Every structure is written in C-alpha cells, then in structure tokens.
Amino acid sequence: MDPGLRFWLRYVDHRGGLAEPTADGTVVMLPPAMAGEFDLPEELIATDDPDVARDDGTVLLATGHPALIRAADAALTDGDVGVITLAAPDGPPPGPEQLQDRLREHLTVDHGKIDVSGLPVRIDRPVLRVGALITYTVSADETYQERLECWVDAVSEVRLGTDAASRLQQAPRPDRPARVTPALVRSACLGDDAPGLAQAHHVLEASAERRRGALAAQASEAHRRELGHARSYYDDALRSLKRRHDAAEPERAELLAARAVSTREERDRRLAEIDEKYRPRHDIRPFRLHLLQVPGWRVPVEIRRGPRPYPFSFDWLPALGAFATERCPHCRAVETLSAGKTRLGCRSCQPGGRLHALP
Numbered sequence: 001m002d003p004g005l006r007f008w009l010r011y012v013d014h015r016g017g018l019a020e021p022t023a024d025g026t027v028v029m030l031p032p033a034m035a036g037e038f039d040l041p042e043e044l045i046a047t048d049d050p051d052v053a054r055d056d057g058t059v060l061l062a063t064g065h066p067a068l069i070r071a072a073d074a075a076l077t078d079g080d081v082g083v084i085t086l087a088a089p090d091g092p093p094p095g096p097e098q099l100q101d102r103l104r105e106h107l108t109v110d111h112g113k114i115d116v117s118g119l120p121v122r123i124d125r126p127v128l129r130v131g132a133l134i135t136y137t138v139s140a141d142e143t144y145q146e147r148l149e150c151w152v153d154a155v156s157e158v159r160l161g162t163d164a165a166s167r168l169q170q171a172p173r174p175d176r177p178a179r180v181t182p183a184l185v186r187s188a189c190l191g192d193d194a195p196g197l198a199q200a201h202h203v204l205e206a207s208a209e210r211r212r213g214a215l216a217a218q219a220s221e222a223h224r225r226e227l228g229h230a231r232s233y234y235d236d237a238l239r240s241l242k243r244r245h246d247a248a249e250p251e252r253a254e255l256l257a258a259r260a261v262s263t264r265e266e267r268d269r270r271l272a273e274i275d276e277k278y279r280p281r282h283d284i285r286p287f288r289l290h291l292l293q294v295p296g297w298r299v300p301v302e303i304r305r306g307p308r309p310y311p312f313s314f315d316w317l318p319a320l321g322a323f324a325t326e327r328c329p330h331c332r333a334v335e336t337l338s339a340g341k342t343r344l345g346c347r348s349c350q351p352g353g354r355l356h357a358l359p
C-alpha cells in the first residue's frame with residue numbers, strides 16, 4: 001500500500017473513523033466533522049491504484065493528495081506526546097550471584113573490583129524519544145524534508161544506539177497502562193534545565209547540520225557554475241569598458257571610468273545574491289516526545305580498591321539486556337570508571353589513574 005495512504009488510514013482510525021480493507025480498496029467511514037474538514041464524503045472507498053480509482057465512489061488517495069497533506073500537517077501540529085510504560089519484568093529479580101557475574105561481564109572499573117552490596121530494587125528508568133521533521137533548504141529552489149529521531153537516557157543524558165532504540169520499540173507493553181504523575185513527566189522532560197531534552201535537541205541539531213552539509217555539497221556544483229557564469233559576464237563587460245576607456249577622449253574616458261565603478265558594484269551585489277541563494281539552511285520541527293518508563297533493577301554495589309569501598313549503583317534493564325550507562329560521579333564524563341586512592345572517578349578525571357600501574 002502507498003505509504004501516504006497507509007498513514008492516512010491510521011490517522012482516520014486515530015480520529016475515530018473506520019477503515020475496512022476489501023477487494024476494491026479500503027472502505028472508509030469518516031466522522032462527519034472530519035469529512036467536512038477534508039471535503040470528502042462520509043463513506044468512500046480509498047485506493048492507491050489509479051485503475052481502480054476510475055470506478056464511481058472510489059477516491060485515489062496517494063502521496064501528494066491534499067487530504068494526506070492536511071492530515072500530515074494536523075498530525076505534526078498536534079504532535080505525538082505521551083508517557084509509555086513498558087511491561088514490568090515478571091518474576092523475582094535476578095539473584096545476587098547472577099547480578100555479580102553480569103556486572104563483571106558488562107562493566108570494567110580501572111583499579112577496582114565491583115561487588116554487589118545489597119538487594120536489587122525495582123526501578124523505572126526514564127528514556128526520552130524525540131522525533132522531528134527537518135526541512136533542509138540548499139538553494140532557492142531545492143528543499144528536502146526528512147524525519148530524524150533520537151533516544152536519550154533521561155538520567156545519564158546519554159544517547160541510545162539504534163539497536164537499543166529498536167529493542168525498546170519492540171519491548172512488550174502492559175495490558176493496562178500505569179498511572180502517570182505530573183511529577184514524573186516534570187522530572188524527566190520539564191525539569192528546570194530538562195537535561196535529557198536539551199541533549200536530544202543537541203543530537204538532532206548536530207545530525208541535521210551534518211546532513212545539511214552533505215546536501216549542500218551536492219548543490220555546490222550548481223553554485224560554482226552560476227558564480228563562474230556571473231564572473232565571466234562581468235569580466236567581459238569590464239574588459240570592454242577598459243578598452244574603450246583607453247582609446248577615448250579625456251571627457252568620455254571619465255564617463256567610462258564611472259561606468260566601470262558601477263559595474264564592479266553591480267558584480268559584487270550579484271555574486272552576493274548567488275551566494276545567498278545557495279546558503280544552506282535547516283529548520284527543525286519537533287513533533288514527537290515520548291517518555292518511556294523502562295523497568296529494571298537498581299543494583300547497589302561497592303567498588304573496591306584494596307580495603308577502600310566506594311558505594312555506587314548500576315541499573316540492569318532487561319529490555320535492553322544491559323546495564324544503563326552511568327556517568328562518572330566526579331566529572332560527569334561518559335568514561336570507564338576508575339577507583340582512585342581517595343575517590344571514585346573515571347579515566348578522564350582521575351589524576352594518576354593510569355600512573356598507578358607504574359613502579
């Protein structure tokens with residue numbers, strides 16, 4: 001099925017309409033308000049096949065149809081915002097020995113040994129999913145639209161990879177959604193500085209800039225050509241003025257000199273106009289913000305360097321089959337932790353962390 005039509009049928013369903021596939025297309029019943037808004041009958045057969053669409057009562061709805069564009073615009077304006085809770089792990093938490101093995105298998109701490117120091121506690125780790133529509137303008141008559149998405153752990157502000165994102169997308173959801181408190185949403189998305197959200201924006205902005213650079217590079221050949229044409233046109237004009245100037249009587253020569261000045265000004269204006277026409281731009285229009293509650297177990301640990309224990313904790317997330325990434329408790333870097341003589345840090349902040357091994 002045409003992706004545009006598929007999207008529109010989902011939109012109809014979301015607005016309370018009905019869609020039923022048949023041999024001749026999809027029978028669609030629209031709520032009266034929606035039918036009026038879209039200027040369509042309340043009952044119709046929608047198809048993406050132009051041959052079928054010749055029959056009476058059948059409407060050809062494919063990418064580019066005004067009804068689809070209107071629905072897409074409405075969906076983008078309303079946005080797709082919500083809290084999604086994943087199904088809680090069934091059964092008891094993993095035993096201390098199993099957790100101990102997993103910790104040592106998944107994590108390393110320089111100069112330190114990780115020991116489970118207590119019972120795991122059931123937690124929900126907030127993860128943000130942010131989607132945006134990016135419009136790239138690479139010249140006055142060339143624009144592209146693309147969808148970007150970014151998943152960020154709202155606690156560590158670390159971006160999740162595509163594998164983790166698809167695991168979360170496929171993770172089972174509970175039959176009945178859990179209660180969502182405003183405090184929860186505030187803490188993950190709307191806190192004073194909303195670090196997770198700021199990080200998501202930063203990631204989207206950086207990806208969009210990279211993509212814009214690649215698209216602009218494709219347009220730069222046309223840019224160079226147009227600049228080249230304009231330059232050679234003005235070079236010719238100026239050469240001809242110079243020739244006439246050199247052969248002219250003094251009074252006429254003065255006039256021609258003034259013409260040359262204004263021609264140079266006109267050339268500079270024209271070249272600036274061409275540069276402006278090819279100046280790449282992009283616009284980010286966010287349309288999705290999901291707060292996912294990813295269930296897991298918080299495992300209290302002690303990281304030991306010799307007799308010295310540093311208390312810490314790691315979150316085991318069964319949906320990801322991994323521990324959540326934790327930042328360095330001292331400098332907030334995303335780095336391998338390092339147990340120092342006086343504090344727990346990481347490879348980037350622990351003075352002499354690496355020197356320790358030297359004699």
Ligand SMILES: [Zn+2]
Nearest residue numbers: 328331346349
């Ligand atoms: Zn550090």
